[in-house]
Amino acid sequence: MDAAVLATAASAAILAGESVRGRTSPNPPVGCALVDASGELIATGATEPAGGAHAEAVALREAGERARGATAVVTLEPCNHTGRTGPCSHALVEAGVGEVVYLTADPNPLAAGGADFLREHGVAVQHMPIRVGALQPWLHAVRRGRPCVTWKFAATLDGFTAAADGTSQWITGAESRELVHEDRATRDAIIVGTGTALADDPSLTARHPDGSLYAHQPRRVVVGSRAVPTGTNLDRLGYEQYATPEEALAALWESGARDVLLEGGAGLAQSFLSAGLVDMVQAYLAPALLGAGRGVLGGPVAATLAEAHRFTRTLVRPVGDDVLIELERSD
Numbered sequence: 001m002d003a004a005v006l007a008t009a010a011s012a013a014i015l016a017g018e019s020v021r022g023r024t025s026p027n028p029p030v031g032c033a034l035v036d037a038s039g040e041l042i043a044t045g046a047t048e049p050a051g052g053a054h055a056e057a058v059a060l061r062e063a064g065e066r067a068r069g070a071t072a073v074v075t076l077e078p079c080n081h082t083g084r085t086g087p088c089s090h091a092l093v094e095a096g097v098g099e100v101v102y103l104t105a106d107p108n109p110l111a112a113g114g115a116d117f118l119r120e121h122g123v124a125v126q127h128m129p130i131r132v133g134a135l136q137p138w139l140h141a142v143r144r145g146r147p148c149v150t151w152k153f154a155a156t157l158d159g160f161t162a163a164a165d166g167t168s169q170w171i172t173g174a175e176s177r178e179l180v181h182e183d184r185a186t187r188d189a190i191i192v193g194t195g196t197a198l199a200d201d202p203s204l205t206a207r208h209p210d211g212s213l214y215a216h217q218p219r220r221v222v223v224g225s226r227a228v229p230t231g232t233n234l235d236r237l238g239y240e241q242y243a244t245p246e247e248a249l250a251a252l253w254e255s256g257a258r259d260v261l262l263e264g265g266a267g268l269a270q271s272f273l274s275a276g277l278v279d280m281v282q283a284y285l286a287p288a289l290l291g292a293g294r295g296v297l298g299g300p301v302a303a304t305l306a307e308a309h310r311f312t313r314t315l316v317r318p319v320g321d322d323v324l325i326e327l328e329r330s331d
């Protein structure tokens, strides 16, 4: 297939997967694009909520007879096992698809083998490795057997979340706060410590700038032993509470969460980092300096430089006057 057509189809598949982030767990947010022999994009599909169709099935349904001889570009290797839906590899063969291009190999031993099945049934298969952002949390989760944890914080350039007198609102600008809400709407859960729950009375909802709620709301999770008082926003909206980070992640995993956001505060973030439970970092840094105040972490997470928690940078993006830096662990 022509390289430009393939690139366009891959972009369409990636966008389709991106559009369903936060609504597919425990399944991954996969996207699929079908292109006919003339290079025309004939259908796209994305994973439906758990129990619904996988991305390939959605695209095949939309394409109907036109799928015969088409090329399917899928962000994740088509699954080869029967869960709540039938194997995608079989559906692609039955629909007469001529070629399958997948961007990420399936790390799940239960579901892997789709590429082999397709080849055995006469379908040309190509692995075109491209990093698909929407799949990264799910890949981390499957590898570690617990939800992927993204630690998000907002700080001054020198790493403070509050000034020496305790003032902390607002460090970053409106655009950053808007992006945080948009991001929350793509997560399975938001976790905070009891310190934050008691000090800030947060709602932990995903809201549009006009205050209205996004269609998808993450679960609200508090970690710690202190009680959240009645009458607070969390009490009104409903939340789950767990005694430790490990207990919270185990319960979230068991109930299907794969992609969670840790929103602080400093004490809980220190605990998650020290326990090796932070997989990604989102740092919203304001062009401001304080020199003293409360740091992003409640205390040391390394005794010496050689023990510093190091990550791979995956994104640097200006957001209004701020800068968003995203990091991912590489082990």
Ligand SMILES: NC(=O)c1ccc[n+]([C@@H]2O[C@H](COP(=O)([O-])OP(=O)(O)OC[C@H]3O[C@@H](n4cnc5c(N)ncnc54)[C@H](OP(=O)(O)O)[C@@H]3O)[C@@H](O)[C@H]2O)c1
Binding pocket: 152, 153, 154, 155, 161, 168, 192, 193, 194, 195, 196, 197, 199, 200, 223, 224, 225, 226, 227, 243, 244, 245, 263, 264, 265, 266, 267, 268, 269, 271, 298
């Ligand atoms: N700028 C930002 O990005 C940002 C984000 C969030 C919060 N904040 C600020 O941070 C402040 C709160 O920070 P904080 O450090 O006081 O509170 P915190 O981190 O929200 O909560 C600390 C509490 O979490 C629980 N905890 C922590 N590690 C634990 C572990 N390993 N096992 C069990 N429980 C554990 C403990 O609860 P118990 O004592 O109840 O057992 C601990 O007292 C607030 O003022 C808030 O405004 C800033």
